[in-house]
Amino acid sequence: MIPLQYELILSAMLLCIGLYGVLARRNGIIVLMSIEIILNASILNFVAFSSYSGDASGQVFALLGIAVAAAEAAVGLAVFLSIYQTHGTIELDKIRFLKW
Amino acid sequence: MIAYEWVVWFILLLPLGAFLVIGLVGRRLPEGGGPIAVGAMAGSFVLSMYVFIQVLQQGGLGGAFVPQKIPGYVWIPSLLPENSIKISLLIDNLSSLMLVLVSFLCLLIFVYSLGYMHEEDGKARYYAEVSLFATGMLGTVSADNFLQLLIFWEIMGLCSYLLIGFWYSKPEAAAAAKKAFLVTRVGDVLFLVGVLVIWNVFGTLSFSEIQGKMASLYPNTLTPQLLTLIPLLLFGGAVGKSAQFPLHAWLPDAMEGPTTVSALIHAATMVKAGVYLTARAFIFLVPLSSAIQPPFTAILVIAAIGGFTTLFAATMAVVNFDIKRVLAFSTISQLAYMFLGLGAGAYTMATEVSRGETVDSTGYSAALYHLFNHAFFKALLFLGAGSVIHAVHTNDMREMGGLSKPLPITSKVMLFGGLALAGILPFSGFFSKGEILSVTFAAGADNAGFYWLWALGVGTAFLTAFYTFRLWFMTFHGEYRGHEHPHESPRVMTAPLIILAGFTLASGLLAYPMGGFGNLIFSGAPAAGLPLVGIPAQDYLLEGVSMGVAVLGLALAWAVYATKRIPAERFTASRGGAFIHHMLTKRYWIDDAYDAFGRTVVYDAARALDWFDRKVIDGIVNGVGRGGVVVAAGSDRFDRRVIDGAVNAVSLETVRTSLRLRQRQTGQVQSYAWVVVLGIVVVIALAFGLSFIQRWLGGLGR
Numbered sequence: 001m002i003p004l005q006y007e008l009i010l011s012a013m014l015l016c017i018g019l020y021g022v023l024a025r026r027n028g029i030i031v032l033m034s035i036e037i038i039l040n041a042s043i044l045n046f047v048a049f050s051s052y053s054g055d056a057s058g059q060v061f062a063l064l065g066i067a068v069a070a071a072e073a074a075v076g077l078a079v080f081l082s083i084y085q086t087h088g089t090i091e092l093d094k095i096r097f098l099k100w
Numbered sequence: 101m102i103a104y105e106w107v108v109w110f111i112l113l114l115p116l117g118a119f120l121v122i123g124l125v126g127r128r129l130p131e132g133g134g135p136i137a138v139g140a141m142a143g144s145f146v147l148s149m150y151v152f153i154q155v156l157q158q159g160g161l162g163g164a165f166v167p168q169k170i171p172g173y174v175w176i177p178s179l180l181p182e183n184s185i186k187i188s189l190l191i192d193n194l195s196s197l198m199l200v201l202v203s204f205l206c207l208l209i210f211v212y213s214l215g216y217m218h219e220e221d222g223k224a225r226y227y228a229e230v231s232l233f234a235t236g237m238l239g240t241v242s243a244d245n246f247l248q249l250l251i252f253w254e255i256m257g258l259c260s261y262l263l264i265g266f267w268y269s270k271p272e273a274a275a276a277a278k279k280a281f282l283v284t285r286v287g288d289v290l291f292l293v294g295v296l297v298i299w300n301v302f303g304t305l306s307f308s309e310i311q312g313k314m315a316s317l318y319p320n321t322l323t324p325q326l327l328t329l330i331p332l333l334l335f336g337g338a339v340g341k342s343a344q345f346p347l348h349a350w351l352p353d354a355m356e357g358p359t360t361v362s363a364l365i366h367a368a369t370m371v372k373a374g375v376y377l378t379a380r381a382f383i384f385l386v387p388l389s390s391a392i393q394p395p396f397t398a399i400l401v402i403a404a405i406g407g408f409t410t411l412f413a414a415t416m417a418v419v420n421f422d423i424k425r426v427l428a429f430s431t432i433s434q435l436a437y438m439f440l441g442l443g444a445g446a447y448t449m450a451t452e453v454s455r456g457e458t459v460d461s462t463g464y465s466a467a468l469y470h471l472f473n474h475a476f477f478k479a480l481l482f483l484g485a486g487s488v489i490h491a492v493h494t495n496d497m498r499e500m501g502g503l504s505k506p507l508p509i510t511s512k513v514m515l516f517g518g519l520a521l522a523g524i525l526p527f528s529g530f531f532s533k534g535e536i537l538s539v540t541f542a543a544g545a546d547n548a549g550f551y552w553l554w555a556l557g558v559g560t561a562f563l564t565a566f567y568t569f570r571l572w573f574m575t576f577h578g579e580y581r582g583h584e585h586p587h588e589s590p591r592v593m594t595a596p597l598i599i600l601a602g603f604t605l606a607s608g609l610l611a612y613p614m615g616g617f618g619n620l621i622f623s624g625a626p627a628a629g630l631p632l633v634g635i636p637a638q639d640y641l642l643e644g645v646s647m648g649v650a651v652l653g654l655a656l657a658w659a660v661y662a663t664k665r666i667p668a669e670r671f672t673a674s675r676g677g678a679f680i681h682h683m684l685t686k687r688y689w690i691d692d693a694y695d696a697f698g699r700t701v702v703y704d705a706a707r708a709l710d711w712f713d714r715k716v717i718d719g720i721v722n723g724v725g726r727g728g729v730v731v732a733a734g735s736d737r738f739d740r741r742v743i744d745g746a747v748n749a750v751s752l753e754t755v756r757t758s759l760r761l762r763q764r765q766t767g768q769v770q771s772y773a774w775v776v777v778l779g780i781v782v783v784i785a786l787a788f789g790l791s792f793i794q795r796w797l798g799g800l801g802r
Binding site: 031 | 766767768769770773774777
């Protein structure tokens with residue numbers, strides 16, 4: 001059995017990687033992928049605590065989170081596709097129409 | 101009991117109705133509605149006579165008429181029924197007599213007015229006002245309580261003002277009207293205060309209820325001081341209305357009105373109200389039970405003012421040349437006789453009550469008897485004087501003389517009136533005046549001061565005869581000194597004169613068939629006998645003295661003004677005589693003093709108040725206004741600068757801040773994400789930091 005700390009450290013590392021991707025990369029697709037990594041980091045936490053405490057509800061949440069992540073990814077991709085069609089780019093520092 | 105007692109209301113309502121009708125539509129009626137006034141008054145007289153005869157049958161001629169209250173309506177209701185103020189009439193011996201007297205004389209004067217006022221303008225106004233005047237007097241004498249009396253009393257005061265100022269375009273008449281109103285007002289205020297004090301003490305204003313409550317309230321609620329104060333306050337009202345010293349100044353000036361008005365004021369109404377009020381005040385002066393100490397001080401004041409005024413006014417009549425003013429002064433003097441009689445009578449009665457003896461009401465009867473007689477002969481004299489003035493168009497006796505030929509009726513009736521006024525047997529004045537003097541002399545046995553008052557009264561009797569016949573001789577004797585063509589007055593004027601002349605002779609002798617005047621007037625005490633029969637020899641002597649001095653006065657007037665054996669200049673030849681003459685002509689400077697008082701004190705006070713008003717009050721008002729402007733300007737500046745400034749500053753700062761904040765809204769998603777992450781880091785740091793600090797503090801505590 002893998003100790004809980006390892007799993008949590010892995011989860012934290014995944015979170016940090018995801019955060020880095022969100023904050024540092026310009027490409028919208030990579031940002032979307034980084035968000036997926038952050039989500040998976042949290043799902044990993046669910047699973048870890050579930051197996052640690054012997055409670056299956058964490059795994060239920062994990063499955064739910066995966067489903068939501070898939071839907072979110074689909075919505076995100078659609079948004080970026082739409083942005084690309086209107087602006088011709090998905091470089092986030094070029095997209096400034098959120099400004100007032 | 102009076103059958104059909106509601107008719108008594110009509111005694112008042114008829115002249116009141118005449119007042120309303122004439123006042124509203126009189127200008128369109130013939131003679132200015134005069135016949136209506138006469139008719140109403142005649143009706144009033146008939147009803148009064150009806151009431152009077154019943155009172156006579158039940159009271160005056162043996163037996164006692166029970167004073168009857170004729171209930172009207174509750175005017176001011178109260179929680180306690182006995183405290184509510186009712187309008188109701190009182191019929192007793194005194195009021196029934198007064199009703200007859202007033203309505204009869206008013207009737208004669210109204211009839212006379214038809215002739216006298218024939219050529220005047222404003223007849224409707226005249227008849228309306230005299231009708232209201234008559235209503236006032238009839239109401240005064242039939243009122244059941246002091247408040248009602250005061251109301252009618254004031255109606256009379258108003259009418260006297262209006263009538264004295266009838267020729268209001270004449271400045272003297274307007275001034276005299278104002279004077280009459282203001283001077284009597286002084287007395288009226290005292291009367292009003294008296295009524296309030298009575299209400300406060302007794303909780304009722306009705307005469308009979310007050311009399312009933314006296315014994316139970318004395319001496320705790322009704323202290324002896326209050327018992328002295330109340331009649332004095334009422335007498336203050338009487339002094340004003342009856343023109344006694346020191347409020348006599350208005351009456352001679354009141355001659356500015358038409359002569360009929362003078363006759364009305366002097367004979368039947370107005371001035372007699374004061375005597376009537378004092379007679380009503382006997383419920384205070386002469387208590388029913390011997391447990392109550394009578395207010396002797398108040399009685400003495402009344403008698404002393406009466407005694408003093410009688411001589412005081414008579415002296416002023418001696419030097420006057422205005423035929424009506426001589427009569428006016430004689431009215432003051434004769435009214436003072438009545439007050440003297442009331443005072444002396446009250447003193448005797450009060451003494452007898454406090455000693456527990458039977459009460460002898462001679463003085464009371466004598467005074468009211470004099471009122472009765474005086475009403476007739478003074479009305480006669482005034483109407484006669486009016487007839488003279490009508491003929492020669494002047495009031496000044498120096499421009500008359502020798503009028504007995506052109507005015508035979510007037511001169512004869514004036515002679516009757518003069519004899520009655522002078523008190524010559526068998527005319528009415530003799531009986532009542534002699535009676536008053538003998539009562540005063542008798543009161544001297546209880547208080548020596550009354551001997552002095554008696555001496556004043558006798559002196560006055562001399563002067564009265566003198567000035568009366570000075571008037572008569574100057575007017576009717578000798579050669580005519582004026583420039584008119586005098587002629588006798590029309591019949592409508594002479595007829596009332598002849599009737600009145602008959603009464604000057606008869607009213608003195610009327611006392612006999614009535615079994616003594618006291619019997620008639622003072623219910624329950626018919627002791628006052630016949631004026632001449634069945635009285636002690638001393639009284640014959642006293643009557644003789646009063647008659648004797650009157651004859652002396654008459655003789656002096658004859659010598660000076662008729663035969664001119666003693667030239668009038670001799671009296672003013674010496675320096676002292678001239679001074680006295682001047683003093684009397686100037687009416688003891690009392691009018692001047694009042695005028696000076698008015699000019700200096702009142703006028704200066706008014707000026708001071710005016711200055712105060714302009715400078716101080718207006719200054720305060722202006723200051724307040726100016727202060728308001730300054731405050732408003734300040735508040736405006738505050739509003740503009742501070743409030744608006746604050747508002748503007750807030751909005752400006754908001755705009756500036758938002759402009760600065762706008763720069764942070766880059767629109768770049770990642771910069772927002774940075775802030776989010778930073779926020780998370782801060783939250784985590786805070787959570788950790790707080791738990792760390794907690795732990796650290798806990799460690800310290802341990």
